[in-house]
Amino acid sequence: MRRPPERRVVLADVARLAGTSEATASRALKNDPRIGETTRAAVRAAAAKLGYVPNAAARSLRAKRTHILGLLLDDLADPVHGKVAAGFEAAAASQGHAVFIMTGLHDPDREQRALTAFVEHRADGIALASCVIDPADVHARVPAERVVFVQPDYPRLADGREPPARGVLRSNDAGGFAMTVRHLVEQGYRRLAYVGPGSGSSDALRRAAASDALAGTPAARMRFLDSGVDGWRDPSDVAGALAEDPPDAVVCYDDKLALALLDRLRSTRLLVPDDLAIVGFDGIPAARESRPRLTTVDVPSVELGRRAAEMLMIAGRDGGRLPPSEILPVHLIVGESTPRRTAGERRQAPRVAVASRRGAGE
Amino acid sequence: MRRPPERRVVLADVARLAGTSEATASRALKNDPRIGETTRAAVRAAAAKLGYVPNAAARSLRAKRTHILGLLLDDLADPVHGKVAAGFEAAAASQGHAVFIMTGLHDPDREQRALTAFVEHRADGIALASCVIDPADVHARVPAERVVFVQPDYPRLADGREPPARGVLRSNDAGGFAMTVRHLVEQGYRRLAYVGPGSGSSDALRRAAASDALAGTPAARMRFLDSGVDGWRDPSDVAGALAEDPPDAVVCYDDKLALALLDRLRSTRLLVPDDLAIVGFDGIPAARESRPRLTTVDVPSVELGRRAAEMLMIAGRDGGRLPPSEILPVHLIVGESTPRRTAGERRQAPRVAVASRRGAGE
DNA sequence: TTGTATGCGTTATCAA
C-alpha cells in the first residue's frame, strides 16, 4: 500500500522535478494554453509521480476566490432539508465547488456562528434554507450578491414588503396550500380544519394561504388548531380535539404532522378517510406508503437546493450577477386520504369501538 | 442596514486603528495571556468597529491546521445518512470546526473526487460513511491517523481480515440482525426469509448474520430473496414471490425496504402480520407510524456521526492519536409486525379476495 | 513560450 507523502509536496517540488519554474508548473497544471505540449506533459508527469495535491488555502488566498459554497439549513436529519442539501451538494460538486454545511437548529445564535464560519472561510456564496435569522442581519455581514435565501416564507409576512428581485428562491407553498383546499372543496368537503405548529412564519404563510383559498366558497368554513412546534412527535391533543368536534377534513402543516396524526387517529373513533379526510404537505416518501396513501403536495426540494447552488455559482463568476428570484412550482398528489364525498355520506355510527384517547394501539 | 465593508478589513487595519503592530493585534484577538489588558481591549474594540473577520485560508496556510472536517457519505437525501451527517456536524460545530460534506452516490469516481477535494482543502480529518471505495485506496492518499470509516461492514467480509484497531466506527449490525432472528424464533416463527438488495457488502453482512443466528435452531429454515438494489422503490416482484410460497416471517435489509414491502403486500392475499411477520432495520421514524408498527432495530446513526467527528478532532490535536475503533450497540424495537405465534395459528382461508400481483391499490 | 518577483493575510520566531 502506497503511503501518502510525508512532507507535503508543493508546487516547487513539481517544478524542480519537471525542470521548470514554479510559474510554468502552475500554468501547466491548469491547462494555460500558452504552455508547450512537452512542458505540460513533463509537469503533469512530475505532479503525478510526486502525488502533488494543490493547497486550496494558498490558492484561495492568492486568487481571492475559494470555490467554496456555504449552506446553512435547519436540520440535516430532516428528510426535506436533506433533499435540499443533496441537490445543493450535487450541483456544487458538478462544477468543482466544495460545500460547507452547517445546521441552525432554529437557534439564531447558531445561525450567526454559522455565518461567521462561512465568512471566515470566504465562501464564494452562501445559501440559507429555512433560517430564522433576519435577512437584514445577513446582509449586514455578507454582500447581497453572494447570498440566496431558500425560503418560501420570505420575507416575514408581517412587514408586508415584497421580497427582493434577486436572491430569493421559493417553492410555491401558498399556491400548494390553495390547491389542497380547492381539492378538498371539489371533493365535497366543507367543514375544514388547519393544523399547524401555531408559530413561525412558515406556519403563518400556510395558514393564511389555506384560509384565503376558502374565500370564494361561502358555504365552507375553516377552523385552526395548534399542534405546537413539536406536535408531530405526539399529536394526541390535536387528535383528541378533532375527535370531540370532528371537521370533514384536516389540512396539515406538513406530511410529518399529517402522518403522525393519521397514526394517532387510529386511537379515536374517527376513521380516515371515511369520517375525516386529511392532507399533508411536502411529498415525503412515507406519504406514498401510508394507509391510506396521503394526499399531499410535492415540493421540489432537491431542485431548490440545486438551483440555489447554481445561482450562487453564476453570481460567483467574475462579472456575474445573481439571477432573478424564482418561485418553483409544486404539484398536488392525490392519494386515498381525500376521496370524493357527497353530502350525508358520513357514517352515523362508528365502526370501531370507542378507544381511549391515548394509548390504544401501542 | 449596515453594509458589509467594501474592501475586506484585514488584520493590519485593526492593528493600525488600535495603534499596535499586527503581531500584537493577532495575539490580542486570540487571547494570548501575555498581552496587556488595555492593549487587548483596544484591539478588540478596533476589530469590532471595523467588522474584522479573520481569513481562514491565510490562517490555515500559516498554522498548518484548518479546523475543517470532511464527511463523505452516500446520499444526503437518505434519512439514515442524514442523521449521521447531523451528528457529525453538531459535534464538529460544537468545537469550532467547519464541515465539508460531499456525497459519493455509490460511485467510486465520485468518492475519489471527494477525497481529492478534502485533501486539497487540507481537512484535519476525514470521515467516510458507507462508502464503496477501498480503504487501501484511501490510505494511499491520506494518513491513516486522519481518517475514520463509519462502516458496519468494514472490511469486506470476503477477505476475512480483522478491521484495524483504530479508525473504524461500526454499529453492531450483525448483532442487530441476530436479535431480530432470535426474536422471530422466540415468537414462534420457523420458516423465515431474508430479503435484501442481493449485492453489496452490507447486504452480505446482514444476510450472513441473519443466517448464522439460525444455526442453533434446527427446526428453523431461512431462504433468501433478492429485491435488487432499488428494490425498495417497487418491491412488487418480491411481494409476488412471497405470495406464491409464503414463509412465516420476512427479515428485511432495512426499514425502507420493509415498509415498501409492507405496502406492496396489501395487494396480495397475504395479511401482515397474521399471515406473515416482518421486521426491518434502522429504526427510521416511519417505522413507528406504519400499520402495523414495524418491529425493527434502532441504529444510533446520530451517535455514529457524532463519535466520528469526535475521534477526528481528538486525533487532530497535536500529539493526538485516533481513539480505538468502536462498535456502537443497537436496540431491538418490538412493534406489531411480529406478534407471538403458535403453531397452526395461520389463517387457512384468505380474508381478502385475491388481487392482481401488481397495480391493486394504486 | 517561459522565468522572475511580488503579494495574498496570517502566525510564529526572534529580538527588544
Place this chain on the structure above:
DNA sequence: TTGATAACGCATACAA
C-alpha cells in the same frame, strides 16, 4: 509586554 520580519503555497503582472 510588544514589534519587526519571515515564512506558509500559490498565482499573476511583468519582463524576457
